[in-house]
Amino acid sequence: MSDVPGVILAGGKATRMGGGDKGLRAVGGRRLIDHVIARLSPQCAALAINANGPPGRFAEFALPVLPDSLPDHPGPLAGVLAGLDWAAAEGFDAIVTAAADTPFFPRDLVARLRAAAGPEGLALAGSRDEAGKLWRQPTFGLWPVALREDLRAALAGGLRKIVLWTDAHQAGLAEFPAHPFDPFFNVNSPEDITEAERLLEAL
Known part of the structure; x- marks a missing residue:
């Protein structure tokens, strides 16, 4: 376990799934968020969930539920900012x-994210397919609390694309x-649930 807390980003609208919380959909007899907690918890000092709407639907997890501090669901970076504000208050x-x-x-x-951190302590995960193409995974990252006011200002200024901000701060990969x-x-999508079930069986 590290001394870094984890924040599960669950603030999306799930429009391709017909709305609701994707994380509460079942795959392999367990909800997606159960799989995520099982993988992330051993790696982190604490966990929280970024989600909007009534927090009671996550009550059974006994984790802090952090709503976006900005209106109109501006995207994952708003969830990152909510996580950074929580972490700052908790001393992380x-x-x-x-x-x-x-x-x-x-x-x-x-x-791996900590080992890859750039000069400002920022890192993103990425995956390279068999054709050699690199896909950055901007919802999986290491985010320093020291950059939270810069992020707040960028979001207030209309920034929504994660990699534009992370590139400006020399994020590692x-x-x-x-x-x-x-x-x-x-x-x-529902088709992705079928594929996830297949992958779980293969694992």
């Missing part, structure tokens, strides 16, 4: 984020192989 120096709909991410994610399948596979 950084957070690691993971998406609530991604049940297979690496069990050494946090250690923790690269993971994407075979035999991408560990950052995320469930966006």
Whole structure:
């Protein structure tokens, strides 16, 4: 376990799933968020969930539920900012984020992100497919609390694309192989649930 807390990003609208909380959809007899907690918890000093709407639907997890501090659901960076504000209040120096709909991410994610941190302490995960193409995974990152006011100002100024901000702060990259399948596979549709079930059986 590290001294970095984890924040599970569950603030999306899940429009391709017909709305609701994707993280509460079942895969392999367990909800997606159960898979995420099982993988992230051993790597982190504490956990919290970034989600909007009534927090009571996550009450059974006994974890802090952090709503976006900005209106109109401006995207994952708003969830990162909510996590950074929580971490600052708890005395942490950084957070690691993971998406609530991604049940297979690496069990050494946090250690690899910390090893890859750029000069400002920022890092993103990435995966390279068999064709050699690199896919950055911007909802999986190491985010220093020291940059939270810069992020707040960028969001207030209209920034929404994660990599524009992370590139400006020289984020490092923790690269993971994407075979035999991408560990950052995320469930966006009913068809993805079927594929996730197949991958679980293969594992």
